[in-house]
Amino acid sequence: MKLIPHLRGAAIGLLSSVAALVFAAAAAWLILAATGASPLEAARAMVLNGFSDASAAIILNSAAAYYLSAVAVAFTFRLNLFNIGTEGQYRIAALCAAAVGAGLSLPAPLGQVVIVTTAMIAGAVWAAIPALLKTLKGVNEVISTIALNFIAIGLISYLLAPGRLGSGSGSNMGTAPIADGLRDSGIDIAVQGAGLHWSSLLAVAAGIGFYVLIERTVFGFDLRAAGRSVDAARTGGVPLGRTIVIAMVLSGATAGLIGMPALLGDSGSFTLSFPSGLGFIGIAVALFGGNRAAGMAVGALLFSFLDNSSNVLQLMDISNEVVRIMEGLIILAVVITNRLTSRWRTNQARPDRLKDMSAAPAAPAPVNAGGDA
Amino acid sequence: MTISTITAQDGPRTQTGPGQGNRRQAMLTILCGIALAVALVPHATDLVSADTITTALVLTCPVALAALGGVWAERAGVVNIGLEGMMILGTWGAGFGALQWGPAFGLVFGMACGALGSLVHAVVTVTFKVDHIVAGVAINILAPGVAKYLSSLTFAAMPGGGTTQSPPVPSLPVLPLPFGLGGLSTGIVLGLVVFPLSWWLLWRTPYGLRLRFCGENPVAATSLGMRVTALRHSAVISSGALAGLGGALLVLASSGLYRDGQTAGRGYMGLAATVFGNWTPSGAFAGSFLYGYMDALQLRGGGSAVRTVLVVAALACGILAVLVLLRRGGLRRLAPPALAAVLLTAITALTDSVPEQVAFVAPYMAVLVALVASGQRLRPPAALGKRHDIASS
Numbered sequence: 001m002k003l004i005p006h007l008r009g010a011a012i013g014l015l016s017s018v019a020a021l022v023f024a025a026a027a028a029w030l031i032l033a034a035t036g037a038s039p040l041e042a043a044r045a046m047v048l049n050g051f052s053d054a055s056a057a058i059i060l061n062s063a064a065a066y067y068l069s070a071v072a073v074a075f076t077f078r079l080n081l082f083n084i085g086t087e088g089q090y091r092i093a094a095l096c097a098a099a100v101g102a103g104l105s106l107p108a109p110l111g112q113v114v115i116v117t118t119a120m121i122a123g124a125v126w127a128a129i130p131a132l133l134k135t136l137k138g139v140n141e142v143i144s145t146i147a148l149n150f151i152a153i154g155l156i157s158y159l160l161a162p163g164r165l166g167s168g169s170g171s172n173m174g175t176a177p178i179a180d181g182l183r184d185s186g187i188d189i190a191v192q193g194a195g196l197h198w199s200s201l202l203a204v205a206a207g208i209g210f211y212v213l214i215e216r217t218v219f220g221f222d223l224r225a226a227g228r229s230v231d232a233a234r235t236g237g238v239p240l241g242r243t244i245v246i247a248m249v250l251s252g253a254t255a256g257l258i259g260m261p262a263l264l265g266d267s268g269s270f271t272l273s274f275p276s277g278l279g280f281i282g283i284a285v286a287l288f289g290g291n292r293a294a295g296m297a298v299g300a301l302l303f304s305f306l307d308n309s310s311n312v313l314q315l316m317d318i319s320n321e322v323v324r325i326m327e328g329l330i331i332l333a334v335v336i337t338n339r340l341t342s343r344w345r346t347n348q349a350r351p352d353r354l355k356d357m358s359a360a361p362a363a364p365a366p367v368n369a370g371g372d373a
Numbered sequence: 374m375t376i377s378t379i380t381a382q383d384g385p386r387t388q389t390g391p392g393q394g395n396r397r398q399a400m401l402t403i404l405c406g407i408a409l410a411v412a413l414v415p416h417a418t419d420l421v422s423a424d425t426i427t428t429a430l431v432l433t434c435p436v437a438l439a440a441l442g443g444v445w446a447e448r449a450g451v452v453n454i455g456l457e458g459m460m461i462l463g464t465w466g467a468g469f470g471a472l473q474w475g476p477a478f479g480l481v482f483g484m485a486c487g488a489l490g491s492l493v494h495a496v497v498t499v500t501f502k503v504d505h506i507v508a509g510v511a512i513n514i515l516a517p518g519v520a521k522y523l524s525s526l527t528f529a530a531m532p533g534g535g536t537t538q539s540p541p542v543p544s545l546p547v548l549p550l551p552f553g554l555g556g557l558s559t560g561i562v563l564g565l566v567v568f569p570l571s572w573w574l575l576w577r578t579p580y581g582l583r584l585r586f587c588g589e590n591p592v593a594a595t596s597l598g599m600r601v602t603a604l605r606h607s608a609v610i611s612s613g614a615l616a617g618l619g620g621a622l623l624v625l626a627s628s629g630l631y632r633d634g635q636t637a638g639r640g641y642m643g644l645a646a647t648v649f650g651n652w653t654p655s656g657a658f659a660g661s662f663l664y665g666y667m668d669a670l671q672l673r674g675g676g677s678a679v680r681t682v683l684v685v686a687a688l689a690c691g692i693l694a695v696l697v698l699l700r701r702g703g704l705r706r707l708a709p710p711a712l713a714a715v716l717l718t719a720i721t722a723l724t725d726s727v728p729e730q731v732a733f734v735a736p737y738m739a740v741l742v743a744l745v746a747s748g749q750r751l752r753p754p755a756a757l758g759k760r761h762d763i764a765s766s
Contacts (some may be wrong), residue, residue, distance in 0.1 A: 031522075035526060056644045068567075072398075082506050082510075084510075133741075133744075133745060137744075139741075139744045139745055140648055140744070142454065142506065142644075143641070143644060143645040143648060143740075143744060144741060144744065146638065146641040146642075146645070147642075147645065147737040147738075147740050147741045148737075148741075149638075149743075150638060150734065150737040151734050151741075153733075153734075153736050154730045154731060154734030154737075155730075155734070158728055158730035158731060161728075161730070243606065254687045255566075280514070281732050283510055283514075284510075284514050286511065287507055287511065319521065319525040319526070319536065321518045321519075321521040321522035321525065322518075322522060323518075324514070324515075324517070324518030324521070324522075325515060325518040325519055325522060327514060327518070328511055328512075328514040328515025328516075328518055328519075329515065331510075331511040331514060332493070332497060332508070332511045332512075332515065335497070335504070335508065335511065336497060336501045336503055336509050339501055339502060339503050340501070343443045353765050
């Protein structure tokens with residue numbers, strides 16, 4: 001009997017996400033129509049391109065990177081701690097992993113383990129800086145992580161200069177390539193051109209790890225409790241400082257994995273043209289998925305699909321920024337509908353005599369019943 | 374109450390008394406250090422040359438206006454991470470407005486575009502009561518897309534323009550300065566005037582008192598009959614207009630054209646200045662000047678100028694350490710300045726110029742160091758970031 005309200009809740013959650021998507025699509029439709037392009041043609045081209053064999057593997061690979069990035073920020077978002085520094089963390093981590101990998105001559109599985117572990121440690125160390133600044137000095141994490149993103153840019157270009165870790169010049173300036181034996185050979189699925197990377201499976205592992213750690217352990221309970229109410233968590237004996245540091249370190253370690261599919265699968269070395277911006281996309285994906293393991297998976301696939309299939313729009317003389325606008329609108333619509341449904345749920349959970357009191361102030365109510373919602 | 378506000382509650386709340394004295398002493402020390410260093414260190418006169426100062430002002434103004442926008446929104450209790458996005462909208466608006474109707478309209482149109490962005494933020498956070506940081510992040514994703522899309526529609530067809538860049542825009546008239554200081558764009562002067570004006574509005578009028586009340590205790594404000602929703606809307610919209618003005622000045626007073634990615638995180642740095650400026654207009658300006666000054670130094674003087682700053686910082690830390698020693702402060706108080714002095718001296722002794730990539734980082738390092746130094750003396754508005762929701766409170 002208890003299942004029915006749960007099912008109804010899930011259905012409403014799903015419905016609100018769909019409503020948000022429809023709203024964003026309608027807005028994009030209007031924008032396209034207003035600028036004289038044909039929305040129907042554009043949508044058709046995007047869908048056809050997205051589901052073609054060649055782009056399916058590309059979309060899955062980049063969805064893996066988006067998902068890792070989303071999981072990384074979700075570790076801290078669930079604690080109500082806004083780590084904007086994933087961008088710097090994964091780039092520093094990828095550089096360190098590439099530099100270590102270039103000097104390795106280990107057999108295949110061991111070498112990759114060393115490279116991936118290096119990336120995780122480097123990401124964790126870079127993320128520990130804002131965590132310690134916050135717990136020891138009270139520095140706002142939003143601002144310190146943003147500043148550290150810029151500092152990471154400077155540090156990377158310093159380290160990449162010839163004679164330090166890098167060689168070459170211009171945008172080719174980068175680390176020496178990783179030995180072929182340690183590269184990601186790709187999973188042979190029935191697609192032409194591009195293949196799915198083994199390292200993309202790291203995303204699956206990270207998702208499972210995230211779910212178990214956050215939803216099924218004492219640490220995860222502490223983290224969620226502190227995210228909801230610091231006062232209640234402190235009263236309940238949650239060690240706040242330690243929770244903050246551990247959450248940030250986990251976030252940084254996961255961020256370290258973001259660059260792995262690109263490093264091991266595609267480029268084989270860290271250059272100045274290494275993919276950037278993956279950290280910021282992760283924030284959008286995490287917000288879309290409500291920081292839940294399953295929701296973020298849907299978000300990663302959706303955003304990866306939108307980003308990769310938007311390139312076809314340029315062939316039609318439409319700026320693919322329309323897709324960016326659509327992504328921003330999706331986020332806004334999702335957070336608003338989430339807020340509205342959670343308010344609705346709270347109202348449903350109230351005793352019957354208090355129900356709808358806030359929604360209908362005109363009804364005769366006790367004098368001190370509170371104002372409008 | 375969120376994690377973001379933990380340490381503000383944990384740390385000692387010093388408002389007057391010893392905290393104030395410490396701050397004054399620290400300021401005095403830094404000034405003494407700078408004065409001494411300018412006298413002692415070779416090339417240090419470059420640090421305070423008229424050229425450096427006017428460049429620093431031009432670089433400070435956009436950041437400072439974003440910071441002032443932060444003060445407006447956050448004093449009313451709304452966190453505005455979306456400043457960066459609003460600034461980006463301002464750059465496009467200024468470029469388009471200036472090319473269509475002239476530079477003065479560029480300023481106005483840039484402000485209007487920023488205000489439009491903040492209207493979205495206001496509706497989402499104040500009306501729908503969505504988490505402020507989440508909404509701001511969404512704006513920062515949305516705004517660059519909108520600006521790029523609009524620029525590909527408007528500037529691509531113009532001669533000399535492209536999808537990511539506008540043709541050169543007409544510039545604002547330059548105001549000549551006395552004492553051989555050269556000239557300063559009227560836009561910058563206008564930007565500077567906004568600071569005392571904001572201070573007067575927020576601290577010397579009934580409107581400002583009510584607005585700040587909303588940031589301290591919105592429930593009490595409501596029960597006293599103040600229209601919290603309307604006040605917060607007005608604060609957030611002013612905030613976006615100021616950020617838009619900051620973006621407009623980047624176009625009209627600094628680079629002379631709209632370029633994609635021109636703001637380069639200045640909105641975020643403005644937000645940082647809001648915080649370590651302790652949510653006041655003067656503090657926000659001083660914090661932004663720190664960023665703008667370091668930026669001007671690394672742009673004009675490169676690595677060697679940044680090294681000179683490090684020498685000055687080493688001297689200031691040394692003097693502070695000696696002062697602590699004379700006052701018989703404990704090891705806990707002596708260690709940070711002494712360590713910093715030794716470290717900085719070592720760094721500057723080893724090199725005669727800071728590498729160019731490290732010089733690029735100097736403004737951000739300065740912001741971080743300032744945040745660390747000021748961390749626990751700050752007092753944010755009490756209701757900052759909380760949803761004002763009578764039904765759930």
